[in-house]
Amino acid sequence: MNVFNIIGPVMIGPSSSHTAGAARIGRVAWKILGEDVAKAEIGLAGSFAQTGRGHGTDRAIVAGLLGMFPDDERIPGSVSIAKEKGLEYVISEIRIPKSHPNTARLHVTGTSGRECAVQGASVGGGNILITGVNEMETSFTGASDTLIIAHQDTPGVIAEVATLMAWHGINIGNFRLSRPHRGFQAVMTVEIDGTLEKAVTGKLQSLPHIDSVVYLKAIQSD
Numbered sequence: 001m002n003v004f005n006i007i008g009p010v011m012i013g014p015s016s017s018h019t020a021g022a023a024r025i026g027r028v029a030w031k032i033l034g035e036d037v038a039k040a041e042i043g044l045a046g047s048f049a050q051t052g053r054g055h056g057t058d059r060a061i062v063a064g065l066l067g068m069f070p071d072d073e074r075i076p077g078s079v080s081i082a083k084e085k086g087l088e089y090v091i092s093e094i095r096i097p098k099s100h101p102n103t104a105r106l107h108v109t110g111t112s113g114r115e116c117a118v119q120g121a122s123v124g125g126g127n128i129l130i131t132g133v134n135e136m137e138t139s140f141t142g143a144s145d146t147l148i149i150a151h152q153d154t155p156g157v158i159a160e161v162a163t164l165m166a167w168h169g170i171n172i173g174n175f176r177l178s179r180p181h182r183g184f185q186a187v188m189t190v191e192i193d194g195t196l197e198k199a200v201t202g203k204l205q206s207l208p209h210i211d212s213v214v215y216l217k218a219i220q221s222d
Contacts, residue, residue, distance in 0.1 A: 019055060019056050019057065019059075019060045019070070019075070020060070020070035020122075020126035021070075021102065021121075021122025021123070021124075021126050021127065021128050022048070022056075022057045022060035022061045022064065022102075022104065022122055023060040023061065023063050023064040023068060023069070023070040023072075023075065024064060024070060024120075024122075024126065024128045024142065024219060025061060025064060025104050025106070025118070025120035025121075025122065025128055025130070026060065026061040026062065026063065026064020026065040026066075026104075026106065027064035027065075027067065027068065027069070028064070028118060028120060028128070028130055028142065028216065029064070029065060029106045029108050029116065029118040030064060030065050030066070030067050030108070031214065031216055032116050032118060032133060032148060032214050032216075033108050033110050033114060033115075033116045034110070034114070034214065035110040035111055035112060035114060036085070036087075036110060036111050037065045037066070037087055037108045037109070037110060037111075038086065038087065038088065038109055038110055038111045039087075039088045039089065039108070039109040040062075040065055040087065040088070040089040040090075040106060040107070040108045040109070041089070041090055041092075041106070041107040041108075042058070042061055042062075042089055042090065042091045042092070042104065042105075042106055043091075043092055043093075043094035043104065043105040043106070043107075044057065044058075044091065044092070044093055044094065044103075044104055045093070045094050045095060045096040045099055045101075045103040045104070045105070046096075046099065046100070046101035046102060046103055047101040047102050048101075048102050048103060048104055048122075049093040049094070056075070056076070057104075058079075058091055059075060059076060059078045059079055060075060060078075061104060061106070062078045062079060062082050062087070062089060063075040063078035065082075065087065065089070065106075065108065066078060066081060066082060066085065066087065070126060096119070099121065099131075100121035100122075100123060100129070102121055102122040102123070103119065103120070103121045103122075103131075104119070104120060104121075104122075105117070105118075105119045105132075106118045106119075106120075116133070116134055117132070117133070117134050117135060118130065118132065118133055119131050119132035119133075120132075127141060127142075127143070127219075128141060128142055128219075129141055130142070133148060133187060133189075134150070134187070135180070136178040136179070136180060136185075136186070136187045137176075137178045138176060138178060138187065138189045139176055139189065140174070140176075140189050140191055141219075142216065142218060142219040143218060143219060144173055144174070144191040144192060144193070144218055145191070145192050145194070145195055145196060145215070145216065145217055145218050146189065146190065146191050146192070146215075146216045146218075147188070147189070147190040147191075147192065147196070147201075147204070147213060147214070147215055147216075148187060148188070148189055148190075148213075148214040148216065149161060149187065149188040149189075149190065149204065149210060149212070149213050149214075150185060150186075150187050150210075150211040150212045150213075151185070151186055151187075151188065151209050151210045151211055152184070152185060152186070152209040152211065153179045153181075153182060153183050153184055153185065153186040154183075154208075154209045157207070157208075157209050157210070158177070158188065160207050160208070161188065161190070161204060161207065161210075164200070164203055164204060164207065165190075165192070165200070165204075168197070168200050170192050170193075170194070170196060170200070171192065171193040171194070172190055172191070172192055172193075173191045173192055173193050174189075174190075174191040175188065175189070175190055175191075176188070176189040177189075185211065195217070196215055201213055201215050
């Protein structure tokens with residue numbers, strides 16, 4: 001058991017679920033987007049929607065979208081900082097059937113016009129579970145270094161990714177593939193043991209039929 005599961009995360013409160021976890025969900029969206037967020041549509045479901053404002057969930061998610069960590073002392077003033085940086089956002093209450101009570105769905109647009117969508121839940125103690133990226137199902141916690149690889153659903157792509165990683169001595173701890181329709185875009189979610197050198201990310205990006213590669217460091221080391 002990780003010590004953070006016992007004493008909770010280092011964070012700006014008041015709530016590990018509603019604040020620390022929310023900040024991490026926002027930060028994951030920022031990382032996946034790969035650039036500063038210009039606009040964000042923030043949908044809150046369940047307990048996030050009902051009590052989130054009182055627990056600072058809105059400020060925490062905005063802080064994450066600004067790239068802040070859960071222990072950043074600027075979180076209480078994130079709304080003002082977002083305004084200064086020109087980050088426009090709207091927050092609404094939504095319903096997501098069969099989802100965790102503390103779930104957020106974020107649709108973000110970057111300064112270049114690039115977009116991405118992320119759905120995640122704060123599952124307690126500041127821990128999160130990302131269940132969707134760009135409308136495709138995922139399942140990763142951020143406890144391990146994670147690769148999110150968008151690619152064309154073409155024979156041999158997964159084998160090439162696995163071979164390249166094996167060549168560099170990288171062990172795959174967990175793997176998930178999501179493809180809404182056969183033969184179109186798909187997403188690999190690959191949790192790895194240890195860390196990944198930047199050069200390896202570049203080599204993965206250069207493989208045929210790979211659209212994008214996002215490398216997310218583990219929550220406690222990012």
